[in-house]
Amino acid sequence: MKSARQNPNSTPRPSKELKLSRTAAPTDLSPVDWQRGLRRQFGREQAFGLENLTSEPFFSEFRVSNPVSKSSYRVAIRGRGPGGNFCSCPDYATSELGTCKHIEFTLDRLEKKRGARSAFARGYQPAFSELYLRNEGMRRVHFRAGTDCPTTVREAAAGLFDVEHSGMLPDDRFDELERFMAIASNSGHELRAYDDALDFVAGRRDAVRRAAKLDQLFPRGAADPKLRSLLKVPLYPYQAEGALFAVRAGRALIGDDMGLGKTIQAIAATEILARHFGLTKVLVICPTSLKYQWQSEIARFSGRQGKNAARVINGGRPQRQKDYALDDFCKITNYEKLKADLDLIDAWAPELVIVDEAQRVKNWNTIAARALKRIDSSYAIVLTGTPLENKLEELISIVQFVDQHRLGPTWKLLHEHQVKDEAGRVTGYKELQKIGQSLAPVMIRRRKSEVLRQLPSRTDQNLLVPMTEMQMGLHQQNADVVAKIVQRWRKTKFLSDKDQRRLTCALQNMRMSCNSSYLLDQETDHGVKADELAALFDKLFADPEAKAVVFSQWTRTHDIVIRRLEARNVGYVSFHGGIPSEKRPALIERFRDDPACRVFLSTDAGSTGLNLQNASTLVNMDLPWNPAVLEQRIARIHRIGQARPVQVINFVSKGTIEEGMLSVLAFKRSLSAGILDGGGSEISLGGSRLNRFMKEVEGVTGSMGEGEAVTSAEEVTSDAAVYDAGVAREAGADASVDAGETAIARVDGSAAPPRSPKPDPWQALAQIGGQFIAALASAKNPDAAPHPWIERDPATGVQNLKMPLPSPEAAGQLANMLSALADSLRGRMA
CATH class of the missing domain: 3.40.50.10810 (Tandem AAA-ATPase domain)
Incomplete structure (x- = not known):
């Protein structure tokens, strides 16, 4: 059987038409006529290319090409009116108008040719018969008998197709079509069955057969x-x-x-x-x-x-x-x-x-x-x-x-369901239940x-996310340091205190780089986790009662999350060790009682003793090495009194130390307290304890897998827009569990990657001030975990303060500003 196209309709076309508005239908036209008129109007304005693909001058197949988009479509002309013609473009397939701009362009060009009026008056009268798909209002398969159609085929068609409706095939008789086509084939008569009609029939038949097989299986x-x-x-x-x-x-x-x-x-x-x-x-x-x-x-x-x-x-x-x-x-x-x-x-x-x-x-x-x-x-x-x-x-x-x-064409759906004011602005929707019925x-x-x-009462999901190129660079830089120290330990089975500090610092930097580059340089914000969290919240908070608890070891993670929350006007509280104990109950109360407060951001200062059952989703931006700490986090919402199933989501960066932690430790073994979770930067290990620790480090860093660095374009288009770091929030450090935040120096002495934003000296001063206050609090309380800025002489017990400086550029700007401030004060005192 051959492939061609389609059926005539000799509806007369008006010779002159008024210019139609594309935004509002004229009062004297129905929506269908308005939409057809727009396509006719637009088609006649185009400078498309037109190529006749057969020897027939009018009722033929054409190729219509758009020189701007470089696209082309097949158009079949069978008459002037809608429904009988065909175009392979998407608009014709979905508009239910029976026409499109390509058909209208072709008709306009043909009508200007000599002999067009008489040709269209005679109509389309081929010798062969056609099985085609009409797309006027609804998609229906139709049969049109050719002038040479034999009696046997005409009789078979009369028994199958609805002659009163232009030879339409009834919906409940698709299975009989194959037998009819066999009769036509055996008669020797040419029946042209077009691809779109055959695809439509095949789809309907496949659906019936698939349903029957599922019922059997x-x-x-x-x-x-x-x-x-x-x-x-x-x-x-x-x-x-x-x-x-x-x-x-x-x-x-x-x-x-x-x-x-x-x-x-x-x-x-x-x-x-x-x-x-x-x-x-x-x-x-x-x-x-x-x-x-x-x-x-x-x-x-x-x-x-x-x-x-x-x-x-x-x-x-x-x-x-x-x-x-x-x-x-x-x-x-x-x-x-x-x-x-x-x-x-x-x-x-x-x-x-x-x-x-x-x-x-x-x-x-x-x-x-x-x-x-x-x-x-x-x-x-x-x-x-x-x-x-x-x-x-x-x-x-x-x-x-x-x-x-x-759902039918967009123009039709919007016409039926949009509610507009007098100015034509959409103010709402109506009869949406009909859409639900159509979608069922x-x-x-x-x-x-x-x-x-x-x-189930609780489900856990490890969500693997990629790293950006900058993150991977920071992660690899510190991974190289770890590899060198591990190699040295393999040879000597000994590590100096300095190497142990450098190792701990590098491992901590690797983990922080998995969240965002901001945790390391406090300027840029290259990372995927915070934006994936924001996308998750976009879905979660579609439920007006939904709330979530988000854990991270570092308050700097809170900073980058807060930017996303504030951009979406999502209420939150930030809970960490730097918040005075007398202020903590108010934060918890607000999260429980304020419907607008949807997110509870917490460090591990909130992993014990808090009851947050009003939330049913818990997100771990980073996972602790100690499985007990992880379960303590989850227990904040998965506890007696929780009325809803709990969902735990763990963000894990692909191809990093975090994935290594999953594959090797699987959070079944606990490292000695304080080694990596909230411990000081100076840790001394020896003997079997050091051996066990180094074997864990080898296992974790050797099982990181392969990662893929996403490009900036992919970050933006996958709802992961890169946020430029602005002035950081002034937040107190968590003296007990956020001490690891200070282990961010480049431990191998290499230069940091180029940084586009200039460092803010006041931001640096605020952060140093916050850490300074936290260090003093740590020194005052001997039972607290040691702050990394505090060094204690093991012989005398004397405590010394070791304060890291900001970057040279920020330090220079800060010095200049403080100097100018001092001069101003001296001038006032004089």
Whole structure:
């Protein structure tokens, strides 16, 4: 059968038309006529290229090319009116208008040719018959008999197609179409069945067959015991329901609340498709920061191992070409790589596309969003906890990737559901329940309150995030110092006190670099964790009652988190060891009782003795080495009196000391108290204790894995905008657990990387002042953990103050300013 196009409609066209507004419909035109008129008006204004692809002068197929966008579309002309013509552009496919600017441009050009009037008056009368798809109001398959159509085919068509509705194929008779096409083929008559019509029919038939097979495989539905053994971990009933829903729909949106396990549902659906429907190629598209998380969870839940099971797409174009050429079950890429890799993705031809955190692409007119919509696959699963955040258009765009016809055209949906004032401004939406009904076949969404009884009392998630290039540089610089000291210990089995201090300092710097470069230089803010936390809060706080506790060993982490919270007008309290004990109860009370206070930021000063059960989400920005400290943190919200399931999220930087801590220690063994968590910078170890410690260091730093440094562009477009460090908050240091903050000097003596912002001398003075006060408090209290600025003579017990200076530039500016201030004071006194 041949490929061509389509059916005539001889509706007359007006010779003169008024200029239409693109923002408001004329009172004498219906919305449909207005939209058609806009396309006719716009099409006639274009300077497109037009190429006739056949020898027919009017009722032919044409190539319409846009010299600006370098794109081209196939247009088939069968008449003047809407519905019978065809264009391969997205607007024609989704607008339900039966026309588009390319069709209107072509008609305008044809009508100016000699013989056009008589040709259109005679109409389209080919000898062959056609099976085509009309897209006027609804997509329907139609049959048009050619002038040479034999009686047997005409009779078969009369028994199958609805003649009163232009030969439309009824929805309940798709299975009979194959038999009709066989009759036409056996008759020797030419029947042209067009690709879009055949694809439409195939999709409908596949859906029916897939549903029947699922009923056969899992007769008890989500309660079927075979689903419990599908993955390495058992599915909760609502998760099994979500997986089956996605497979049954073929292309689906899972919009469950955050924390309900959308990832595991997508993996479960993938395994069903792979084991029972022949799926062999899966493409996961997610934010850069989640690529390794997907790789880890595919291995964990599905049991598929090795890079061939789930390969993270990294590196430059040559490396990505090699990766896409490999025979993998799953490939994992990020939004920023889509446009550049469309040709590679198309060549690899994924059968299932999983789109995670779809709400990250809020503007679906972006390059990444347009590229995403160009990816073709039989199956699709879109995951988002917030399918509708601000505007109805956001939901429309997300659904369009799942099923571009599900909600109908945007113009029609907005006309039916927007509420506007007299000035034409959108003030609200109406009849949204109709949208929910339309989405029911492709979207499943559950609230936590709906599945509360199915949820475990506590779930823990290690969220792997990448490092920026600057972070990786800082981390590697300190890792090199650790490697040298470890090598020296291997040879001598001895470390001097100086080496032990340098080792502790370098390890601490490695850990701090995982949060942000700000923790080391107090100027820049290169890092992913704080922005991932902000993105998590954007989802979490969609629930007006949700609250979260965020732990970090360092108050400087609080600083970078607070910037994100204040930018979003999210209320918070910051709790650390520098806060006087008499002021602490008020902070706790505010977090408990103030609905606007959503976040409790805490160092390990708050890991014991606090009851924060009004929060059900706990985030560890950095993990302690001591598992007891970790459990103390979690116990702040996971305790008697907690009415909701608790979610614990641990941010772990990929390819760093933090990942090494996970793989080697797994938080099952506790190092001696004070070595790395809140200990002083001068620690002496000896004998077997030193040996055990050094073996732990070897294990952790030797198991860091491979990391990927995200570029600044990827940071910005994946909701991880880089914040320039401004004037830091003046916060007291935690004398008991934040002492490690001072171990930030470059222990190998090398120069720091270039810093774009100039150091603020007053900021440096404020930080030195805060640490100075904390040091005095430590010296006053002999029972407190020693402050790193305090040195005690082991023989005499005399305490000395060792104060680090700011950077030379900041120190110079500070000296000049203090000198000027002193001169001014002397002048006043004189």
